[in-house]
Amino acid sequence: MDAAACDLQLDVNGQETFFIHEKIISSYCGRIRRLFGKSKGATTNLKVIFHDFPGGPESFELVSRFCYNNGRIDINPYTAPRLFCAAHYLEMNETITGSHNLLEQSEKSLEEIKFWSWPELLSALRSCQHLVPISSSSGILQKCLDSLVGRLVFTSETSPSCPSSSSPESSVLRLSTDSKSTESLKSGFLRSTWWFEDLVTVLTPNLVKLLVKSMVLHKFDLGVTSRFLFYYQKSRFIVVNFDEKREITETVIDSLSLLDQRSVPCKSLFGILRVSLNLNVKKICKNSLEHMIGSQLDQATLDNLLVPPPHGSNHLYDVKLVLQFVKHFLAGKGGREVPTSQMKKVARLIDSYIAEVAPDPRLKASRFLALVTALPESARDLYDEIYHAIDIFLRVHTGLSDGEKTSICESINYDKLSTETCNHLTQNDKFPSRxxxxALKAQQRKLENLFRDMDLKRRLVAPGREAVETEPKDGKSEQVVLYAEQVVHQVDIVHENEKMRAHLEGMQWRVVELEKVCRKMQTQMSKLLKSKVSTQTTSKSLPRLCS
Structure with a gap:
């Protein structure tokens, strides 16, 4: 094209300048026609600058070919998105010559998107990423995504065999002919993941979340979707810089939050958590990730929870993060009560974690106490592990105030300590004597409850009942004697304070008395049993009367 004969300079996004004939371009482009329609005087040396032309110089070159070829151009899946967005931007919806306008022609081409091959869809999607925001506002981007996801849904339902490299016309559902995809299938990759590598090379982080939204809308397998997101993050990390890694990680976290959390592996969430800690991701993303992990904390392991602390902290582990997990676990059921099995599983996990962090000399008493009390008392059947963790904490942290010691010791439910642990506690000089x-009183209550149960059974013995129902089961009488002996032993070794000793001796006397009552009850029940058996034997020996 002779630049001297052209009367219009058109600067496209500061990247390239085109010299064109204003009359030719205006006959097809409404936007340019309006710019010069009201101008008066000389029309030479005109210049137009576009700062946001969709697709840049490459797209405008396609438009100029259309204009200089009397409104004719070959539109195919590779050029349709560019021509459509450019026509939309330049208002090419009506022409002076009366020939078909570019917007109408490109729209007709896009209506055939359902017949495009997989590589053609990928090419269109790649083009759309350079056409934002026009591609999004005009709907072309969403059309490409919906068509692509629809293809994935269909192929996952029909379980197609390995894709062939036939022509586009041979099959609407032809899969990628890329050698990498074919090789991945041949090497044993699951059919449901054949498309992973294709989309990793095409999609920018901006499109990943839109893709996931479309997948959720089309009810695509969410388990496969979550696997793709983790695959995308790992694959893209190989070739990107620090800032791009942060953007990818934030995109993956945002996308995972759109899924049903039952489809997202807990182990993978911890993996991306460790990555995000080094990338300083946005706080909203960090909170979202903590919520996702917390909602399925019962699936975590102790190794998962041993997360290093933030940079600059001198603690061994990030205890504050684990407290957040517990908080989200308790609140993550949508207001519904957490199932008992899950609650107890998390309690065992947290108890193990508390034992792991207790020796940390830099762990504050307030944070340690927050860990111990993070779960309700009903979550634990036994407090032995909590006691031993507190014992370690008190031995390591020798500078605690009396108030801190008291608060920590009060967090134990002494009614849920085993006898062996109570024996240990009575000899533990790290615990305040009270x-x-x-602990002794709690053991005494257990003993009294046993006697109360036995006394209730004795009262239920009456004529006509099977005596065997009232007989103590599982050796409870022996249990009572054992408890009594243990309590007496504890009394002998505990405090030297005279007032306390007098109180404990009183407890010892009560145990001895209870033991006497127990033995008396055993004798009475034995007699009742013999009497009942004797009565039954006598009645069976009597002759039956004739009717």
């Missing part, structure tokens, strides 16, 4: 008494 808590040894609390």
């Amino acid at each position: 808590f040894a008494t609390t």
Whole structure:
């Protein structure tokens, strides 16, 4: 084209300048026609600058070919998105010559998107990423995504065999002919993941979340979707810089939050958590990830929870993060009560974690106490592991105030300590003496409850009942004697304080008395049993009367 004969300079996004005939371009482009329609005087040396032309110089070159070829151009899946967005931007919906306008022609081409091959869809999607925001506002981007996801849904339902490299016309559902995809299938990759590598090379982070939204809308397999997101993150990390890694990680976290969390592996979430800690992701993304992990904390392991602390902290592990997990676990059921099995599983996990962090000399008492009390008492059947963790914490943190010691010791439910642990506690000089008494009283209550149960059974013995129902089961009488002996032993070794000793001796006397009552009850029940058996034997020996 002779630049001297052209009367219009058109600067496209500061990347390239085109010299064109204003009359020719205006006959097809409404936007340019309006720019010069009201101008008066000389029309030479005109210049137009576009700062946001969709697709840049490459797209405008296609438009100029259309204009200089009397409104004719070959539109195919590779050029349709560019021509459509450019026509939309330049208002090429009506012409002076009366020939078909570019917007109408490109729209007709896009209506055939359902017949495009897989590589053609990928090419169109790649083009759309350079046409934002026009591609999004005009709907072309969403059309490409919906068509692509629809193809994936169909192929996952029909389980197609390995894709062939036939022509576009031979099959609407032809899969990628890329050698990498074919080789991945041949090497044993699951059919459901054949498209992973194709989309990793095409999609920018901006499109990933839109793709996931479309997948959710089309009810695509969410388990496969979550696997793709983790695959995308790992694959793209190989060739990108620090800032791009952060953007990809934030995109993956945002996309995962759109899925049903039952489809997202807990182990993979911890993997991306460790990555995000080094990338300083946005706080909203960090909170979202904590919520996702917390909602399925019962699937985590102790190794998962041993997350290093933030940079600059001198703690061994990030205890604050684990407290957030517990908070989200308790609140993550949508207001519904957490199932008992899950609650107890998390309690065992947290108890193990508390034992792991207790030796940290830099762990504050307030944070340690927050860990111990993070779960309700009903979550634990036994407090032995909590006691031993507190014992370690008190031995390591020798500078605690009396108030801190008291608060920590009060967090134990002494009614849920085993006898062996109570024995250990009564000899533990790290625990204030009053808590040894609390433990003994708890054991005494257990003993009294056993006697109460046996006394209730004795009262239920009556003529006509099977005596065997009232007989103590599982050796409870022996249990009572054992408890009594243990309590007496505890009394002998506990405090030297005279007032306390007098109180404990009183407890010992009550145990001895209870033991006497127990033995008396055993004798009475034995007699009742013999009497009942004798009565039954006598009645069976009597002759039956004739009717």
